[in-house]
Amino acid sequence: MGGMWSSGYALPTQPPPPADLDAEVNKTDYADLAKYDWPFENLVLEGGGTKGTAYPGALQVLEDVGILQSIKRFGGASAGACVAGLLSLGYKPGDIAALLNLDQKSITDDAWGGYLSLLPNFLRMFGWNPGEKYLSVLKMYVEHKTGNPDYTFKQLYDDKKVELCIICANVSKKGIEYFHPKTTPDVPIALAMRMSASIPGYFQPKVIEIKGRKHYYVDGGMLCNYPIHAFDGWFLSLRPKDTFFKKLGTEEDPFDRPTGEPSGDPNVRHRHETIGMVLYSTDELDLMKVGTNTRDLAEKATRQRPDTPLAKLRGQMMDEVKSEVDRKSQVIHAAQSLFRSFAENDLNRDGRISLTEYQRAMKELQSRDPTSVRVLFGDSFDMDASFTELDYNEDKMVTATEFMTFLENKGVVSPLEYILDVSNTPIQSLQDYIGALLSTYDVSSQRQYVKASDSERTIGICTDYISTLDMDMEEQDKIFLRKQGRSGTTAFLREYAKKCNIPLKTEE
Incomplete structure (x- = not known):
């Protein structure tokens, strides 16, 4: 029965071997980008459900040109939070691709009784799947790197000097919360990753009791799917001058976007520190207000579709859109x-x-x-x-x-x-409807948190016919997405290097 735990599928007890991403790409296509002295220190990833399968390809480019190794702060919401969390722990793009190659339904669907439990679980627990299997997998990944499944944000920073920010939506407070070593030092990273990916309805909200009050946490992408602002301003800054004691009560914008060029002063932030990634399908193309060469990348994606059932089913529809x-x-x-x-x-x-x-x-x-x-x-x-x-x-x-x-x-x-940023999305099934609903929340959150100037620091990745809830992808669909990730990242870096006059690396 659909949605029931698979008796023939056992949860992995350790991460699978990394995927061989090098076999999918000709690195000479972007090898020249490694000569630049890229200034990025922060990486922020948008949520996007199964569209996030494109991220390992994009991250591979960042690693090969030397950017990923310089990132000190990782942030994300929903699926982006999961990838950001794994990166902060030291996992490589191939490791993340291997996780995404697993049977995702067998990891996320853990409602006993399958579809028969949908209504009872929704009425009693406000969601279908408890999400405990997903949390178990996340804890296994955390423990594999740290020896502790409940490894916290503070422990990560103390051990590696790496900052992680995960966005969650607190329904009880009607707002977003930033899980970070400054704000939630003792919260387990795996728990925050699970909460940020709690798609309302599909997952039961994660309930945390704080001082006798229950707080219901759901998908961070519902309110802020692309937290490109997270490391701007003083709110999450760990600099001594930006402590809450010194900043709370002032009129300074907690997420004021930095301006200007690098100054060499480690205490001064500048506009080049953060780079972000967003995911968009073809039917979201005209809503894509950030990112590089969005229309050109969509054209290229159309020509490179694989011969898979999903590509055939959606391809013609996307062409019409x-x-x-x-x-x-x-x-x-x-x-x-x-x-x-x-x-x-x-x-x-x-x-x-x-x-x-x-x-x-x-x-x-x-x-x-x-x-x-x-x-x-x-x-x-x-x-x-x-x-x-x-x-x-x-x-x-x-x-x-x-x-x-x-x-x-x-x-x-x-x-x-x-x-008004209105776009028409074809809806022919319940899955299409839910995907369109999630996109509606995404567009709304972008209006609030994303500024026009953020386009200059955002990599756009066109997923073409792949939408948020496509869990039945074949291997060729996933390879296609990773290829799209590389294409979007390479296009962005080339334009960025030219536009911002990025200097070449100095010989040591």
Whole structure:
């Protein structure tokens, strides 16, 4: 029965041998990037469920060019928290790939009774799977490196001088919590990793009793899926001048984004310290506001899809979505261009366009941007007929509302959708619905925590047809994702080195 513990599957008692990632890649594609003296000290990973299978490929590039070895602080939410935690303990990209190659359902699904227990468990425990098997695996990984399954954030920092930040959502407090040696020194790392990955409904929330009160923790990605800000400002800083005694009560922004260039002063943070990674499928492409060459990477992904059932099932759907995204982009550009012409020719500034004003605006647009006219009205543009088509109220005036209605009746999107970051995701199953719901939370959290300037320090990884809950991937699907991780990381580093004039390493 689906969801029941598999009697033929035993939890691993030690990590499996690392995956041979070198066999999947030609390192000459990015070997030249190892010559740069990269400034990064912090690495932050977005949550993304099974899309996180792409991370080992991306991390392999960071390791091969010498960046991963210099990271002192790791952070993440949800699936990103798991990867960040393993990295902080000293696991390599191949080790993480081997973990992700295991049967994920057999690790995460531990509800006795399978689907029959879904409703009873949800009503009694607020979730389907207890998540104890997943916690056991995480503890095994922690113990393998440290000798202690309950190894804490403080112990990690004391032993290795490595900081780990895991984001969890505290439902009881209606907010996020930062698990870090400064804020939660005595919390076991494995427990925080388990809490951060507690997808509501799929997993039961982890309940922690603190001073007689129960606190319910769920997936950190529900409120902050990409904590790129975590190591900015003073909040998690372990510098003596940034203790809570000295900072609490001041008006300083606890997560103020650093600016400027490296100064050589270890007490001064700068904008080059943090690098982050985000994951996006093709149907999330037009919501991708951070990352490098997102559209180019999506085009490349389409050409490299493997011949697997999942790629066949989703591939055509993603192609249709991408075509719609491209059309949306053209229409948005054309509509914005026309709105500018309307604004310039609205002579009495009443927010409505008369026939005379319309004729003037369209003549200017035809001269300046004929492509936009063709996109909106077709090849055979007629001035009077187009005005009549726009004038729904038949009052010899065109308003912005009428123009947006015109766009929607043509089967294209309204410019308001672009402003509000609205994207259409095909939903054909319960899994699609839950995945879209999680993406909705992700988009909402990005609006709150991610700034436009964060794009310059964010690696975008296009997972194409792979979505958040695809646990039935074949090996070729996983290889494809790792390849996408390498592609996105290489593209980012090349652009970053050029844009920021990263110096070459000095010979020792």
